Amino acid sequence: MNSMIEINTDTCTGCGLCLKVCSRKILKMSKGKAKIMDYPDWGCCQCGLCMSVCPSQSIQIAGLDYSEFAAPSDTKMGFEDLEVLLSSRRSIRSYKDKGIDREVLDKVIRASALTPIGSPPTNTEVLVISKREHIDDLYQDIVRCWKKTMKSMNNPIYRVVSGRVAGANQYHALTSHALPSASICCEATDSGKNIFAFDAPVIILFHGNKLGVCIVENCWLAASYACIAAHALGLGSIFSGMIPPIVNMNAEVKHKYGIPVENNVYSCLMLGYPAVKFKRRIPREHKDVRYLNTNPFYVEGAVEKERC
Numbered sequence: 001m002n003s004m005i006e007i008n009t010d011t012c013t014g015c016g017l018c019l020k021v022c023s024r025k026i027l028k029m030s031k032g033k034a035k036i037m038d039y040p041d042w043g044c045c046q047c048g049l050c051m052s053v054c055p056s057q058s059i060q061i062a063g064l065d066y067s068e069f070a071a072p073s074d075t076k077m078g079f080e081d082l083e084v085l086l087s088s089r090r091s092i093r094s095y096k097d098k099g100i101d102r103e104v105l106d107k108v109i110r111a112s113a114l115t116p117i118g119s120p121p122t123n124t125e126v127l128v129i130s131k132r133e134h135i136d137d138l139y140q141d142i143v144r145c146w147k148k149t150m151k152s153m154n155n156p157i158y159r160v161v162s163g164r165v166a167g168a169n170q171y172h173a174l175t176s177h178a179l180p181s182a183s184i185c186c187e188a189t190d191s192g193k194n195i196f197a198f199d200a201p202v203i204i205l206f207h208g209n210k211l212g213v214c215i216v217e218n219c220w221l222a223a224s225y226a227c228i229a230a231h232a233l234g235l236g237s238i239f240s241g242m243i244p245p246i247v248n249m250n251a252e253v254k255h256k257y258g259i260p261v262e263n264n265v266y267s268c269l270m271l272g273y274p275a276v277k278f279k280r281r282i283p284r285e286h287k288d289v290r291y292l293n294t295n296p297f298y299v300e301g302a303v304e305k306e307r308c
């Protein structure tokens, strides 16, 4: 892996910046020049941070090209503008009957690739579904599979087996939230309302190999950036907690949409042009925020209280 790194010792000024930023800490200084360590603990992961910082373009990572690295912009968005952008985003449950141009979708996808990555290179894969017939087809599959799952869950043996397979947390999420929600969504479907996918004209599935490092987080970060980028482009969006589990439980659904069976869908973002305009931003706060000011090991009486 480390043969991927080439350093031009004629132009390297020995500034050491690449050592400071290297995500694998595999570079060192030798005779005033950057050099790959003799016995690095890791291989180069091609994150490109060294190339991003090098003033003289002296370090070259295989597969990366300086001509594709854009200069960072001097014009920074101020915090107030960013806060307005973030706080004016809303989950949209009503869409105009209007598709999204490919260039606009490309921008959303481009932005979604700019997140931090658990362990570069990225393992996130993206499926964009933007044709009406495909969206309708997926919707039919989702409804059919949820109905089948709800029916199966009436069977005590199926319940025990799925509890074992899913694990305690997933099973709790399934029975306490997903199944009751699915029941409501399926009933709505029977009366002609699509509250699984809200008739959004585009659905994006973020997926990856189940064993991939930080794959859940990578998919969620990508989906979050996509959601913000969509809002900045005048689109509305909403996450679906109902689509990923049902796709993941059904190999034939995965197969139909070209999702490898060893992959899972971790986040699903539906988007389109909003049919409603919100007039106010909603204040939002975390459940709890604490700044730890005292030594946590010596909170008076805390240990005794725990023991009681």
Ligand SMILES: Cc1cc2nc3c(=O)[nH]c(=O)nc-3n(C[C@H](O)[C@H](O)[C@H](O)COP(=O)(O)O)c2cc1C
Binding pocket: 089, 090, 091, 092, 093, 238, 239, 240, 241, 242
């Ligand atoms: C992980 C996750 C899953 C979600 N799944 C659904 C869903 O299946 N159906 C839905 O109507 N909204 C879903 N939402 C949207 C939230 O319910 C939404 O954020 C909430 O209504 C608050 O509105 P806001 O996003 O405009 O602040 C989901 C959001 C997240 C983060």
Ligand code: SF4
Binding pocket: 005, 021, 022, 023, 024, 025, 026, 027, 043, 044, 045, 046, 047, 048, 049, 050, 051, 061
């Ligand atoms: S690409 Fe990343 S891991 Fe490889 S040498 Fe550069 S900074 Fe280090």
Ligand code: SF4
Binding pocket: 007, 011, 012, 013, 014, 015, 016, 017, 018, 019, 033, 034, 053, 054, 055, 056, 057, 058, 059
């Ligand atoms: S950042 Fe570039 S010039 Fe500076 S030490 Fe690394 S390779 Fe050499």
